[in-house]
Amino acid sequence: MLNGERKIARPLRWAMVGGGRTANVGYKHRQGAMRDNTAFQLVAGAFDIDAARGKDFGTNLGVDPDRCYPDYQTMFREEAKRPDGIEVVTVATPNSTHYEITKAALNAGLHVICEKPLFFEVAQGEEIKALAEARNKIVGVTYGFSGSQLMLQMREMVANGDLGEIRMVELQYTHGFNATDVGDKISEGQKWRVDPKIAGPSFVLGDLSTHTFYMSELICPQLKVRQVLCDRQSFIPSRAPLEDNAYVLIRYENGAVGRLWASSVNAGCMNGHRIRIIGSKASIEFSDHQPNELLYEVQGQPIQKMIRAMPYLYDACNADERLGALHAEGLIESWANIYLKFAIAIDAKNRGDEATLKNLVYPDIDAGIEGIRWVQNCVKSANAGGVWVDFN
Template sequence: MNNGEKKMERSLRWGMIGGGRTSQVGYKHRSGALRDRTYELVAGAFDIDSERGKSFGVNLGVDKNRCYDDYQTLIEEEAKRTDCVEVVSIATPNGTHYEITMAALEAGLHVICEKPLVFTTKEAEEIKAFAEQQGLIVGVTYGYSGNSIILQMRSMIEQNKIGDIHLVEMQYTHGYAGNSQGDKDNAAQKWRVDPKIAGPTFVIGDLSIHTYYISKLVLPHLSIKKLLCDRQSFVGSRYPLEDNAYVLMHYDNGAVGRMWTSAVDSGQMDGQRIRIVGSTGSLEWWDSAPNELLYQPQGAPNQTLYRGAEYLDDLAKQNERLGILHQEGLTEAWGNIYLNIALAIDAKNRGDEETLSQLIYPDIDSGIEGVRWIENCVASADQGSQWVEYQ
């Protein structure tokens, strides 16, 4: 259990690129990073509007001289300091991730990047190769994947508690983009429906990528052989980007899967679910009840397993924070992601490859796989929703 004791010799000197006053994700990054004293926010280029970004940074307690106009200035000026940043989080629109990540790695900085990592697997592989050359960590923030009960799902599957895997059911939907108004008025949504900034998808890259990563987290040895993606633009002005999509998958063990992702699921508030069906039972998790894991063994009573309980496996307990009598949520999940990335950075800096190999967090390979998922979905949809071999 994580009870707040220090897990590292000192905090990492941390900077933010993006994540400013109008950001939808900036607070999530800060609430995760600052929870365990593993990071200290010392610098930032928080906003494309430099004056707004500087005033915001000062209000966060950052020295005004270390609130920079842009990421280039941050990297250049911090390099002159003996107490310079060691790691940066990139919380900017998708189209900027590649150039900022590569610039940070070139400067010797570890990187924590928003999803999707980049536009293409080629770019993602280039980042991986350069990070390895530089001896640096790249992590990707797949939000709810840090929830401890999800590791219980992984552990039970590894222990064959539900038998051979047959079905993988996934959903991430909401109804907040049911019309075009937000595309015009909401700065955080406007860029998400612009292909030049968002990339080749809207909800596939913005939503489904989270749940797809969770499926890889709980089923690390299961690989997609081929998939079919059917996507729609119910708000026509978003075309060619989709606001709804269905994806069918065939896996290498004979299992089949399905993903529904949507921003036009009217009335839906918490639409992220994953259900794994095996030959002897099923496991299901829903982000509206993030502390619970439904276990349905065939021929026996259903069980609801609760986060923090003594009967859970050690793998789930390692990210536990509050104990069974209290509810955890998204901020604790982000805290676990940031903590494990910090431990990975610390292990990398010390040359401790054994510790590094044992940590579970969304790493560079997870970032690459997310981009690969998007590319294959787009390839299928653009071929008239045809089955494609997963590349």
Template sequence: MFNEERRFEQPIRWGMVGGGRGSQIGYSHRNAAQRDGLFKLVAGAFDLDPARCQEFGINIGLEEQRCYPNYQAMFEAEAQREDGIQAVSIATPNSTHYEICKAALKAGLHVVCEKPITFTSAEAEELKTLAAEKQRVIGVMYGYTGFPMIHQAREMVARGDLGDIRVVNMQFAHGFHNEAYEEKEPGLKWRVSPEVSGPTYVIGDIGTHAFYLCEMITGMQVSRLSCMRQSFIPSRAPLEDNAHVMMEFEGGAVGTLWASAVNAGSMHQQKIRVVGSKASIEWWDEHPNQLRYEIQGEAPRILDRGMGYLYQDNEGVAASHIGGGHAEGYFESWANLYHRFALVFNATERNDHATVDNVWIPGIDAGINGVRLCEKCVESADNHSAWVNF
């Protein structure tokens, strides 16, 4: 079971940029970060409208003077306080991530940022260098990687249960944007606007989630890829609402990625299947408590979260908020990640390098590779699906 007795002398004082009234992502961050008592929300710049920001902040329990009109004002004012924020989460549109993250690091703050963390890998590398100079940590919100069964899958690959990895099939293919809903939905409009979303839509928005599951579970690195992408809703061009990517990994394995917002009738269809020389595993985010395990020549097995036959000596596998059989889901996965972010932020403050080195988080390198995936897919697709080096 999860270690709810783990505490700091004081919770990490934490602020947010974006994620105001009506934001599902903002609520997800607040719910997850504070669930285990390791973070405390004390400040925010939640909205471009200062009055609306202040009203919202007060309604969720903040002091009026700590609800700021913008992130610049928040970072400046909080730096003058003895009880100022130590970390910040960034839940704003893609085009703002780089500048806000850069400003946060310069203000001496640890960062949790939505992905893609920047528009270009050069910008992401710059943030990595700045974080190292400031001795701060950047966490990237790959929210599905907190599920215990993802860590079980990773451990099974590492222990050789599957044999040599040969094939990885990745997909995140929902159907909710099969028509031009952005004409009436401002929250979708920015996602299909290049100046705000960046050079991709579904590759950056959801494809990076599936891709990072592959990186995390297998540890393999892509050597080259080929991408084709489509704008089935013509007004979304040049951004794609469907994409197929073929990949070759260092060491000889191969993979495919399907990212789509026009898979009509589908809820999420985020799945990953890892095929080895001895066995395969498959995980589906709509049934996150189960991992399908198939050994050649034997009946398929369904492994369930919270059970003693799992690799419970791995903290990520054991990180269940409730016993097996009960349904854990999205918020628990996010909470597991924020728990890990807290441990690494706190250890960094104490110069506890052993903890920093041994607690896994989706950090800046995960963010860099997500941005690079977008760049390379665009490069390939714009050159008639040519193979490009990763």
């Protein structure tokens, strides 16, 4: 159980690039990072492309006005001069900027936590991985609900053989909030998501499905994708060539199969984030609409509903619970778990503790690269007319 006690010697001096007043995700990052106030301390930021607005916002967060910078280049340069300068930075900016900011941060001697999708090309991911290794730094990726402890319960159940041989993987991340084009016109956060120059080669594949794909890899690390077939649509024509709906079929190397549906035009759906793993003996299912519950269905037996934080769960799962089974946890606790593991990974990297890093389950640079690979191959398949492509 986590109760806020420190896991590292002192809080890491932390900054943000982006995540300002008009951002969709900045508050989630701050809540995750500072849920345990022993892990991160927000001391600086380049919060907004509008420097005055960013400074006003940062000051209202309690950041020293002199450490609210107009841009990330100035922040990295000025913070490097300080004896108490930043040690880690979160990149919470539009997709097209992730690569250049991450590279600049690593070259400035900083650890990096980056939004997804990490970059546009696998080659960029491999380059950044090599740079991070050369600089002895951590690069983490914020796949939000992957910090739910029930992900670790599912992982342990698969590893323990509770489901038998894994045969099928069902993945869904859908909502209906972009069923019209209104948000494309008035929301700063939505405008760039449907602009291929900024968002990259995809919309919902990069914005939504990368979350669920990583969670499937976390739960079933033994499954390796062999091929994918993707069909994608732009039901709002102005979004083309970017998709607002996509279906993906998956073939795994061991003969298992999978299916993913990502959509932001699932009209009326508030939150359709669901993962189902089907084995030869049983199935498990998680929905972040009911994040404290896990369905366990054994063939020939009544359906079981497993509740977060109960003693019948595996120790690896309960090690990350925070509030006890009496009280509900959700997205912010999941983000907090991810950020706490980022802090533990950074601390371990600084100390040369490779054993801790080896055994720590969190979305690292390799998870980010696999997300890029996923999007690249899905787009490649869809652009070729919806054909099977090798996952490479």
